[in-house]
Amino acid sequence: MAAADGVVTSAAQQAKVIDGKAISAEIRLELAEQVKQLQQTCGKVPGLAVVLVGTRGDSETYVRSKRKACEEVGIASYATDLPEDVCEDDLLQVVAQYNADPNVHGILVQLPLPGHINERRILDAISIDKDVDGFHPANIGALAMRGRTPLFVSCTPKGCVELLERSGVQISGKRAVVIGRSNIVGTPAALLLQQRDATVTVVHSRTRDAASIVAEADIVIAAMGKPESVRGSWIKAGAAVIDVGTNPVPDATKKRGYRLVGDVAFHEAAAHASHITPVPGGVGPMTITMLLSNTVDSAKRALHAS
Ligand SMILES: Nc1nc(=O)c2c([nH]1)NC[C@@H]1CN(c3ccc(C(=O)N[C@@H](CCC(=O)O)C(=O)O)cc3)C=[N+]21
Numbered sequence: 001m002a003a004a005d006g007v008v009t010s011a012a013q014q015a016k017v018i019d020g021k022a023i024s025a026e027i028r029l030e031l032a033e034q035v036k037q038l039q040q041t042c043g044k045v046p047g048l049a050v051v052l053v054g055t056r057g058d059s060e061t062y063v064r065s066k067r068k069a070c071e072e073v074g075i076a077s078y079a080t081d082l083p084e085d086v087c088e089d090d091l092l093q094v095v096a097q098y099n100a101d102p103n104v105h106g107i108l109v110q111l112p113l114p115g116h117i118n119e120r121r122i123l124d125a126i127s128i129d130k131d132v133d134g135f136h137p138a139n140i141g142a143l144a145m146r147g148r149t150p151l152f153v154s155c156t157p158k159g160c161v162e163l164l165e166r167s168g169v170q171i172s173g174k175r176a177v178v179i180g181r182s183n184i185v186g187t188p189a190a191l192l193l194q195q196r197d198a199t200v201t202v203v204h205s206r207t208r209d210a211a212s213i214v215a216e217a218d219i220v221i222a223a224m225g226k227p228e229s230v231r232g233s234w235i236k237a238g239a240a241v242i243d244v245g246t247n248p249v250p251d252a253t254k255k256r257g258y259r260l261v262g263d264v265a266f267h268e269a270a271a272h273a274s275h276i277t278p279v280p281g282g283v284g285p286m287t288i289t290m291l292l293s294n295t296v297d298s299a300k301r302a303l304h305a306s
């Protein structure tokens, strides 16, 4: 059977594949337009500082795509690359400099940091009005409170909700299950869905019988970082499935020696779901696009206030 996008799929596949790359491209065009407007009205462009510590291959790849994405929409990117053995105080100094720099509207310190550095201490030092990752406790705390609006919502959860909304999936009143409770994805994703009036359950590594809980979900967000572990039998007919996982698995046929798979067994789940995101090409590109969006928002706030 040939699906609408021309990709040959198995006869069992029901789901519409959500194209995160295409939706990202659309949003990036909107952002480029907003950057142009800012430049015309204020004579300034948004600036994003990206700080990379060490030489992890995956971190280098992600940081490169973030810097390239900035260029695409006209955001100025500021790069600081530090050696693996940098001390905490030197890293804090870099953050302090960017906090004070009026040309910088967003600061991203690429995670994970080396083991000798207290990650929380670094993230907490980022000024809350430049916290484009949305990892500061003040921003996550505001997301958890009714009647409060955080300055920034973390990029991956925001990207997940944007994919649902732009694909016509209703969130309000629906039952959503988030798998994983990390500070950077699972927890803020659950808070954001709750803010959008979903009824939210979080399942995690200690949950008993996760499969039967997931089976009640209209919306599934898989963010536990375990390759292809959400099986087709867990997915209720017609559910929307958002796969946050990007797990490398060894593959000698690939140039870089691995390929990426999600946390969901894609083909199995696609036989039950109404909508599903692929890996790669689903949530990943949206994470970067939401980072750009947060940076543009931050610049608008800073430049219009001055
Ligand atoms: N301070 C901080 N903020 C982050 O947002 C952050 C971080 N640290 N550390 C690592 C994780 C991971 N992450 C991804 C971003 C884009 C893709 C992405 O674009 N993935 C492509 C594929 C990329 C490839 O082929 O390697 C895709 O899914 O299509 C994936 C993962 C952001 N993170």
Ligand SMILES: [Mg+2]
Pocket (backbone or CB within 6 Å): 180, 181, 182, 186, 204, 205, 224
């Ligand atoms: Mg977890």
